[in-house]
Amino acid sequence: MNSAIYRASLWLVFLVMINAPSHAQTDAAAKTLLNKVSKTYEGYKSIQAYFTLTVQQPQQTDSYTESGAIYMEGAAGKYHIMTSGQDIISDGKTQWMVLKEEQEVQVTDVDQSGGSISPINIFSFYNSGYKYVSAPDERSGNIPLQVVELSPEDTSAPYFKIKLRINKTTNLIHDATIFDKSGIKYHYAIKNTKANAPIPANKFTFKQSDYPGMEIVDLR
Numbered sequence: 001m002n003s004a005i006y007r008a009s010l011w012l013v014f015l016v017m018i019n020a021p022s023h024a025q026t027d028a029a030a031k032t033l034l035n036k037v038s039k040t041y042e043g044y045k046s047i048q049a050y051f052t053l054t055v056q057q058p059q060q061t062d063s064y065t066e067s068g069a070i071y072m073e074g075a076a077g078k079y080h081i082m083t084s085g086q087d088i089i090s091d092g093k094t095q096w097m098v099l100k101e102e103q104e105v106q107v108t109d110v111d112q113s114g115g116s117i118s119p120i121n122i123f124s125f126y127n128s129g130y131k132y133v134s135a136p137d138e139r140s141g142n143i144p145l146q147v148v149e150l151s152p153e154d155t156s157a158p159y160f161k162i163k164l165r166i167n168k169t170t171n172l173i174h175d176a177t178i179f180d181k182s183g184i185k186y187h188y189a190i191k192n193t194k195a196n197a198p199i200p201a202n203k204f205t206f207k208q209s210d211y212p213g214m215e216i217v218d219l220r
Contacts, residue, residue: 030134030148033166034126040171044195047072051190053083058183071199077110078204089206096206098214105211107218126164129153137168140175144168158182 041047048071055064068083077092087098090110097106126132126148135147145165152159161179166172172193178186208216 027133030132033134033146033148034132036171037166037173038127041074045073045075046196046199047074047193048197048199049190049193051188054185054187054189056185056187071203073199073204076204080203089204091204094206094220098206098211103214105206105208105214105216107206107216107220109220126150126162130162135163138165140165143174145174 048069050067050069052065052067057063066083066085068081070082071080072078077090079088079090081088085100087096087100089096089098093110095108095110097108098104099106130150130152132148132150135149138145138147144167146168148164148166150162150164159178159180163177163179165174165176167174173190175187175189177188180186208214
């Protein structure tokens with residue numbers, strides 16, 4: 001399960017920025033809806049949200065569930081993702097991935113290349129590099145949801161489909177399910193999204209004193 005959870009962190013280092021090649025073939029209704037979602041998130045200087053990740057392995061009835069929080073300043077490229085097993089921190093230039101069980105911190109440069117995956121586009125990754133179509137509306141309790149299914153144009157991607165469910169009233173992402181080619185499903189439920197909440201500047205800076213005894217592995 002460790003490898004699946006590591007990849008799940010990278011997906012979240014995804015759930016709301018793939019800047020892949022554009023020119024996707026889409027249907028008009030799906031495009032209009034996703035444009036509304038993008039415009040909603042782009043209007044926020046900062047975003048704070050909580051999430052629940054569920055990882056379902058193929059041919060297994062039990063699933064792994066973990067909760068966490070994400071703090072972002074999209075324009076500055078800054079983020080801080082916290083879960084019980086990992087923290088991922090970036091000041092826009094450097095990323096620190098804290099692997100708590102391994103007692104290790106991996107330091108890398110933020111990937112600025114066009115095909116990079118980053119938490120900064122967790123809420124806008126679908127803007128390019130995807131084909132997407134509308135699916136029938138659904139509900140979660142009393143919340144009406146619009147559904148879009150996306151498939152990557154890049155056939156070498158490790159996943160083949162993403163299902164986005166969008167709150168019909170707020171135009172915020174309610175949840176996303178990523179279908180990995182290995183058969184694993186990663187489901188992120190986003191909740192308690194707060195826009196423009198003040199976030200301390202040091203939230204986006206790694207402080208070694210917060211992680212005493214951990215080995216720092218500089219991969220730059």
